[in-house]
Amino acid sequence: MSGPVQGFSKLSKEEKIQWVAQNYTHNPEQTTALLKKYWNTDTQLQKLHDEFIENTITNFYLPFGVAPNFQINGKRYTLPMAIEESSVVAAASKAAKFWLTRGGFRTRILGTEKVGQVHFLFKGEFDRLEQFFKSVKPRLISEATPITANMEKRGGGITQIELRDKSKELPDYYQLHCTFETLDAMGANFINSCLEQFAKTLKDAAQEFEAFSPEEKNLEVVMSILSNYVPNCVVRAEVSCPVSELNEDDGIAPETFAEKIIQAVRIAEIEPYRAVTHNKGIMNGIDSVVLATGNDFRAIEAGVHAYASRDGQYRSLTHAKVENDTFRLWIDVPLALGTVGGLTSLHPMVKLALEMLHHPKATDLMQIVAVAGLAQNFAALRSLVTTGIQRGHMKMHLLNILNQLGATEEEKLKMVDYFKTHTATHSAVVEAFQKLRAN
Amino acid sequence: MSGPVQGFSKLSKEEKIQWVAQNYTHNPEQTTALLKKYWNTDTQLQKLHDEFIENTITNFYLPFGVAPNFQINGKRYTLPMAIEESSVVAAASKAAKFWLTRGGFRTRILGTEKVGQVHFLFKGEFDRLEQFFKSVKPRLISEATPITANMEKRGGGITQIELRDKSKELPDYYQLHCTFETLDAMGANFINSCLEQFAKTLKDAAQEFEAFSPEEKNLEVVMSILSNYVPNCVVRAEVSCPVSELNEDDGIAPETFAEKIIQAVRIAEIEPYRAVTHNKGIMNGIDSVVLATGNDFRAIEAGVHAYASRDGQYRSLTHAKVENDTFRLWIDVPLALGTVGGLTSLHPMVKLALEMLHHPKATDLMQIVAVAGLAQNFAALRSLVTTGIQRGHMKMHLLNILNQLGATEEEKLKMVDYFKTHTATHSAVVEAFQKLRAN
Numbered sequence: 050m051s052g053p054v055q056g057f058s059k060l061s062k063e064e065k066i067q068w069v070a071q072n073y074t075h076n077p078e079q080t081t082a083l084l085k086k087y088w089n090t091d092t093q094l095q096k097l098h099d100e101f102i103e104n105t106i107t108n109f110y111l112p113f114g115v116a117p118n119f120q121i122n123g124k125r126y127t128l129p130m131a132i133e134e135s136s137v138v139a140a141a142s143k144a145a146k147f148w149l150t151r152g153g154f155r156t157r158i159l160g161t162e163k164v165g166q167v168h169f170l171f172k173g174e175f176d177r178l179e180q181f182f183k184s185v186k187p188r189l190i191s192e193a194t195p196i197t198a199n200m201e202k203r204g205g206g207i208t209q210i211e212l213r214d215k216s217k218e219l220p221d222y223y224q225l226h227c228t229f230e231t232l233d234a235m236g237a238n239f240i241n242s243c244l245e246q247f248a249k250t251l252k253d254a255a256q257e258f259e260a261f262s263p264e265e266k267n268l269e270v271v272m273s274i275l276s277n278y279v280p281n282c283v284v285r286a287e288v289s290c291p292v293s294e295l296n297e298d299d300g301i302a303p304e305t306f307a308e309k310i311i312q313a314v315r316i317a318e319i320e321p322y323r324a325v326t327h328n329k330g331i332m333n334g335i336d337s338v339v340l341a342t343g344n345d346f347r348a349i350e351a352g353v354h355a356y357a358s359r360d361g362q363y364r365s366l367t368h369a370k371v372e373n374d375t376f377r378l379w380i381d382v383p384l385a386l387g388t389v390g391g392l393t394s395l396h397p398m399v400k401l402a403l404e405m406l407h408h409p410k411a412t413d414l415m416q417i418v419a420v421a422g423l424a425q426n427f428a429a430l431r432s433l434v435t436t437g438i439q440r441g442h443m444k445m446h447l448l449n450i451l452n453q454l455g456a457t458e459e460e461k462l463k464m465v466d467y468f469k470t471h472t473a474t475h476s477a478v479v480e481a482f483q484k485l486r487a488n
Numbered sequence: 489m490s491g492p493v494q495g496f497s498k499l500s501k502e503e504k505i506q507w508v509a510q511n512y513t514h515n516p517e518q519t520t521a522l523l524k525k526y527w528n529t530d531t532q533l534q535k536l537h538d539e540f541i542e543n544t545i546t547n548f549y550l551p552f553g554v555a556p557n558f559q560i561n562g563k564r565y566t567l568p569m570a571i572e573e574s575s576v577v578a579a580a581s582k583a584a585k586f587w588l589t590r591g592g593f594r595t596r597i598l599g600t601e602k603v604g605q606v607h608f609l610f611k612g613e614f615d616r617l618e619q620f621f622k623s624v625k626p627r628l629i630s631e632a633t634p635i636t637a638n639m640e641k642r643g644g645g646i647t648q649i650e651l652r653d654k655s656k657e658l659p660d661y662y663q664l665h666c667t668f669e670t671l672d673a674m675g676a677n678f679i680n681s682c683l684e685q686f687a688k689t690l691k692d693a694a695q696e697f698e699a700f701s702p703e704e705k706n707l708e709v710v711m712s713i714l715s716n717y718v719p720n721c722v723v724r725a726e727v728s729c730p731v732s733e734l735n736e737d738d739g740i741a742p743e744t745f746a747e748k749i750i751q752a753v754r755i756a757e758i759e760p761y762r763a764v765t766h767n768k769g770i771m772n773g774i775d776s777v778v779l780a781t782g783n784d785f786r787a788i789e790a791g792v793h794a795y796a797s798r799d800g801q802y803r804s805l806t807h808a809k810v811e812n813d814t815f816r817l818w819i820d821v822p823l824a825l826g827t828v829g830g831l832t833s834l835h836p837m838v839k840l841a842l843e844m845l846h847h848p849k850a851t852d853l854m855q856i857v858a859v860a861g862l863a864q865n866f867a868a869l870r871s872l873v874t875t876g877i878q879r880g881h882m883k884m885h886l887l888n889i890l891n892q893l894g895a896t897e898e899e900k901l902k903m904v905d906y907f908k909t910h911t912a913t914h915s916a917v918v919e920a921f922q923k924l925r926a927n
Binding site: 052053054057058065068069072073074075080083084086087089090091094097098099100101102103104105106107108109110111112113114115116117118127131132133134135136137138139142146149150164166168170195196199215218219222224226234238239241242245246248271272273274275276277278309312313315316319320321322323324325326328329332333336340341343345346347348350351352354355357358361362363390391392394395396397398401404405407433434437445446448449452453472474475476477 | 491492493496497504507508511512513514519522523525526528529530533536537538539540541542543544545546547548549550551552553554555556557566570571572573574575576577578581585588589603605607609634635638654657658661663665673677678680681684685687710711712713714715716717748751752754755758759760761762763764765767768771772775779780782784785786787789790791793794796797800801802829830831833834835836837840843844846872873876885887888891892911913914915916
């Protein structure tokens with residue numbers, strides 16, 4: 050086996066493509082042509098997209114869809130959704146329309162606290178460490194002023210720095226547990242910059258702290274980094290209506306429908322195998338809007354699922370009940386989102402998505418995104434407890450399979466009709482299609 | 489507030505765009521032009537992408553980058569990665585190159601079991617339910633034959649159906665807990681189709697089961713659906729080398745470097761605030777390849793984070809140790825992936841990504857994706873315990889901000905140089921850039 054490819058990142062885009070095509074594909078010319086086919090014809094625009102990351106060779110298309118009819122706190126929205134999975138946009142639209150005539154969605158911010166930590170090792174007396182921390186705290190804040198000044202002008206900044214003793218869990222391990230208000234920014238760069246400054250101040254000040262022994266002075270910072278676990282950066286979204294208004298077109302009584310939804314949610318509250326998929330459906334809605342608005346879905350996913358397991362068992366993010374003949378479904382979800390910084394003012398489609406959402410502040414976007422999750426959950430529960438999940442899903446999937454088989458529009462219509470009464474597995478579709486062509 | 493938009497989904501793409509542009513943006517003409525600018529000039533290709541989901545109005549570009557120099561079980565790979573976050577591809581490439589000269593990555597499949605459940609309510613004696621289950625089990629399998637026949641021909645199918653008593657957690661609640669082998673398919677459609685058939689058989693057979701009381705016969709299925717929690721569909725990836733070979737170009741001794749990495753991992757093993765972000769970094773690598781290969785990142789995310797919390801506390805997915813002077817870093821991660829079905833044979837870029845990866849089987853892809861996660865973790869840990877996370881990250885982010893400000897190539901070079909010795913927060917960059925222009 051040969052050594053590393055040297056200097057790959059320094060190659061031009063054309064050279065990178067040539068290298069990949071020749072070394073990893075069977076028809077280099079065809080590969081090159083395909084990659085270029087996905088380039089935007091506007092070279093300036095393409096250059097912008099190329100520079101978002103490293104070694105970009107082309108664009109990966111995610112469908113950008115829209116889900117209309119969302120009413121949130123009395124205001125009408127059409128949600129921009131970037132997602133590759135069929136049925137998600139359709140389900141969101143259907144849920145939005147259902148609730149539009151039943152009061153819409155209501156939301157409320159429960160907190161906006163962001164978190165970061167300086168993780169360090171200290172070999173010595175905790176009492177002296179506490180004493181040191183008290184004395185160094187003002188300096189931690191003042192030496193971070195060059196970083197925090199602008200954020201403070203806008204009303205944000207460092208909200209708290211706390212010393213945490215974790216030495217029972219890991220010998221000599223302590224933290225500066227820090228909280229921040231980052232306003233419309235997601236805040237990763239701001240928080241990490243603050244933390245790295247805290248770490249520097251902490252080390253310097255320890256060296257100078259006279260009560261410390263020589264070993265104590267050599268306090269060692271392991272790392273300084275924000276946390277994507279944000280259990281106090283949470284939004285609540287809910288829908289409710291009189292049970293009697295839960296009329297369905299599937300011929301199910303409103304009371305039965307409410308009861309079935311509540312049973313399904315209760316199961317997701319107590320059974321992790323179910324909860325994971327229940328929440329996965331919620332994330333279909335959440336991530337679609339997170340992606341379209343230029344936010345980082347890995348950060349959101351990590352924070353949400355950790356939150357779902359916060360009491361020691363992985364559970365549903367949504368809850369449902371009937372009280373005084375009123376049905377209510379709600380979600381509490383941690384969402385550290387930004388509407389400035391990052392891609393928000395760079396990616397033209399992200400800018401458009403934010404314009405479509407009436408240029409939201411971060412707290413507005415939190416509410417919209419939570420609603421996207423709740424809508425998705427309602428739609429999934431509704432399918433699950435009535436027709437089953439496969440009917441809606443397979444209809445879209447069927448079209449994808451038929452496209453793959455090169456079906457004509459006429460053939461598609463015939464096949465959709467056929468699979469209204471047959472189970473549309475991949476192999477069944479292929480088989481039926483072959484029969485259709487054979488006739 | 490007016491009523492719902494009726495029949496939106498039935499509008500043509502042009503009409504949808506017109507409606508969105510006129511109702512939700514300030515300059516409808518400009519909006520329309522922008523959306524169309526992102527269409528592919530090949531109308532057939534665009535139509536294919538439009539049909540993946542509902543209400544598609546354009547394409548959302550994610551950069552498609554490549555990370556070369558991965559050696560996995562002795563074989564060379566270049567990873568296709570679809571991701572909007574800067575530094576991820578660079579970090580992956582850097583980690584790959586580091587390990588290429590130290591034996592590369594080694595991987596092993598620990599299991600491929602997929603899971604699905606029929607959730608039902610039964611009001612009666614558990615003994616009789618068990619007796620019923622025993623008698624109905626062969627029929628559950630035989631009536632699913634039309635769905636399972638093809639999968640069985642290829643060596644997969646239903647592996648187990650188990651009755652689980654959950655009535656202590658929720659009155660009258662029981663499950664058919666079912667496991668499957670779905671080979672190269674992710675298996676969602678197959679599993680859901682099987683489960684919906686199981687549910688039908690279960691209800692029918694209960695009605696006919698003579699030992700049941702009338703109430704017991706009315707066993708009620710709440711829902712039937714696969715689980716994205718797959719703790720037995722797991723792959724292990726690892727790197728190792730003699731500690732003495734962990735030489736770094738950052739002037740840190742190999743032993744210290746190993747020790748610092750191990751400390752950082754240990755912290756992520758015991759502290760949830762850190763673990764969430766530690767794992768988020770891993771998911772940067774995992775999701776990039778998951779997206780590029782047409783798999784569903786929400787499913788993967790949900791399964792992975794639930795797995796990280798399986799013992800009651802959210803913990804690191806990776807582990808590290810030094811034993812006999814050998815440093816070892818490894819990850820165990822549940823990955824239910826597919827390399828057939830879904831988008832894998834529809835999305836031209838997904839097809840190319842799979843070709844680049846030597847047309848992997850699902851188990852091959854599991855191993856590649858796990859390596860992407862481990863590489864990302866190593867790169868993040870390496871930055872965190874040496875230079876800090878901000879240095880590498882801000883360099884790329886700086887270029888994004890400069891693009892946003894419309895900097896020329898010459899201005900960019902000057903600014904990159906300036907921020908080698910200054911903290912590059914967003915506002916600091918704006919300020920420095922304004923000064924540069926003012927000079």
